[in-house]
Ligand SMILES: Nc1nc2c(ncn2[C@@H]2O[C@H](COP(=O)(O)OP(=O)(O)O)[C@@H](O)[C@H]2O)c(=O)[nH]1
């Protein structure tokens with residue numbers, strides 16, 4: 001059924017532990033913020049219906065453990081992603097510096113067909129804290145990095161107060177949709193990891 | 207040393223070429239160039255794999271990628287691994303690092319063994335151990351190809367699987383008598399296998415008299431039977447699979463012979479085996495083996511005769527869970543000195559009923575291994591006081607770090623920050639950890655930070671706070687909780703290893719257990735590409751901590767910690783839960799995503815007692831076969847129980 005329309009958009013949220021990935025996802029999907037989300041173990045996702053023009057899509061948002069040590073698991077679920085959201089905490093320089101690692105790691109593990117043009121969106125979270133007084137990464141600096149990586153769209157958010165969350169995810173959905181459509185061919189919802197890794201066996205991306 | 211760099215084909219134009227050479231040599235007859243090789247020293251690349259990487263540091267993203275080759279030169283086989291130029295994934299890795307790790311032409315005569323790691327999640331990797339005992343850092347096969355690597359080696363040198371560990375391949379090892387026996391079984395070491403593809407079924411083992419034509423016929427029949435239309439001949443990948451399948455047949459043969467012997471000397475069937483295994487008399491179990499259907503727990507599975515010996519049998523197990531062990535009964539397990547006289551009986555008692563709340567503080571110390579069963583009141587009192595001051599000493603190591611020091615101690619700051627982020631989101635809904643400025647939350651932090659100094663290499667990893675929280679809740683004492691946590695981490699520490707190997711090996715064992723105990727479900731997962739069992743990751747990593755409420759988690763843990771029927775009862779618990787929902791999973795045709803979501807949402811809805819009873823039954827049913835599914839050293843086994851000359855505890859960081 002090649003004419004079947006693609007209705008599932010897969011989004012991966014990455015970033016250091018504690019930057020607010022789970023909170024952002026829950027704020028967007030459930031319009032709730034809780035101080036008591038547990039640290040994510042393994043992976044989970046939430047889904048949300050979104051409408052574009054006259055079409056309805058299911059946004060499937062994947063949330064993962066942020067500790068570096070769990071990165072090798074990414075390969076199990078990054079594949080088939082349509083958009084990757086990189087989150088950092090504006091009050092933590094380290095979380096910002098790690099964006100590059102997360103981006104590269106994602107590209108390696110997800111191995112999208114067109115890595116140059118794969119859509120990322122960057123979120124600088126927790127802008128509410130201390131009225132912005134404890135912030136250590138300036139918006140300018142963040143935007144400069146985004147520009148240097150192929151004009152990645154950038155948002156400053158607060159999962160706690162809901163600031164910019166809706167806007168950010170609309171952009172995320174739009175980008176995910178674009179990347180899906182550019183591929184033209186219909187992709188099944190689940191990606192056959194076994195088969196694709198075999199095909200890649202002989203290839204060299206270097 | 208031979209100047210192999212001359213033959214290093216380092217640009218991509220040569221890549222396809224060398225691949226051709228590689229496969230050509232695989233399909234060529236063995237005898238072709240062995241005699242002439244002494245004349246002209248021609249190097250021939252028989253294997254080439256790009257994107258093989260090492261991780262020189264603990265950071266997953268600091269890697270050096272390169273090209274792995276097997277080169278045949280003269281009569282010997284050499285291995286090289288050359289990093290790509292100017293391709294550092296991280297600024298912290300210098301060119302010097304690269305040349306340090308480069309493997310230049312190591313002849314296989316210098317290689318002692320190869321250890322293969324094929325985790326269900328993440329990348330496959332291999333560890334090459336030299337005759338000198340040294341080992342290269344793990345080589346990660348980002349693009350796959352580990353199987354081919356081994357298969358290719360096998361065509362050129364004598365390679366045999368270790369009897370102790372199916373993932374260790376010994377190079378040129380003629381010492382071990384068992385291995386000698388195995389090698390005399392005509393392992394397919396000659397290259398001619400490629401031209402004469404043999405069926406991957408056991409019968410080919412005894413077919414030395416068969417002609418090539420016959421073998422070919424049988425083989426194609428086999429392929430057709432399996433509905434595979436693709437031509438299998440001359441495909442190096444299939445070749446390697448066949449070689450490895452043959453391998454595993456031989457090892458399985460050896461293992462089955464062994465268990466057959468055990469069975470014969472210990473009465474009949476798996477049940478008596480399970481008994482023997484756990485030093486039980488048959489009547490101490492409350493189930494009976496029946497030849498007709500009284501109660502069939504497995505009635506919904508059509509079991510292939512090979513996968514289960516007990517398809518004709520059925521079990522009756524009536525043992526309901528018992529009330530938890532109370533203090534009165536507890537005192538009957540202690541003699542006047544305070545020694546637990548029959549630890550087996552105690553563990554059995556707790557296995558079936560758990561421990562009363564108020565008694566946990568005392569009993570958990572034994573279950574966790576902080577106190578030994580043969581210790582006395584006096585001895586324990588002494589130990590506690592010593593441990594208390596030891597704890598303070600370790601704690602002081604970070605307590606005394608000044609602000610100025612911390613500024614220059616990034617690792618410490620990062621660790622502390624990570625721990626602080628996690629303790630404030632650990633079990634806050636429990637009154638014990640409730641509210642702002644909760645002192646127990648601070649205590650969690652202090653213990654975890656102290657642990658990360660006690661075991662600096664492992665450090666802190668997410669999930670640890672989940673494991674510690676019930677312990678602190680029960681012990682209500684900082685140093686005691688610390689040492690109990692240390693004891694727990696002796697067993698579960700590998701869950702948090704950087705290469706995730708501890709979890710991988712458990713998920714692998716789980717997949718084998720499901721294959722054994724619920725073959726249709728296994729087939730279903732296979733069909734849906736779910737065999738990595740990633741959806742059980744959280745279950746395994748933190749022992750179901752997120753799946754049950756706090757009280758139930760503690761009950762489950764004390765049962766698991768008895769290690770009464772098996773050290774790996776938790777894996778049978780996994781199987782039990784999956785089996786409970788199998789018809790839903792299969793009926794709704796859940797794919798990987800749906801399954802992961804479904805499993806995550808089971809949290810809070812699993813009936814613990816029923817699951818434990820199922821797990822117990824499954825564990826007993828599986829018996830020896832179940833044990834055989836679980837590779838030695840799989841957590842929570844204690845690492846030092848291993849007797850092999852090879853270190854099987856997967857502490858590859860050390861290697
Ligand atoms: N003030 C503030 N706190 C936040 C915000 N987002 C998350 N947090 C808090 O930061 C901590 C980590 O959040 P979490 O969503 O679990 O982070 P994750 O590890 O990236 O998933 C929690 O204590 C959250 O309550 C935010 O926008 N503002």
Ligand SMILES: [Mg+2]
Nearest residue numbers: 021022039040
């Ligand atoms: Mg999270």
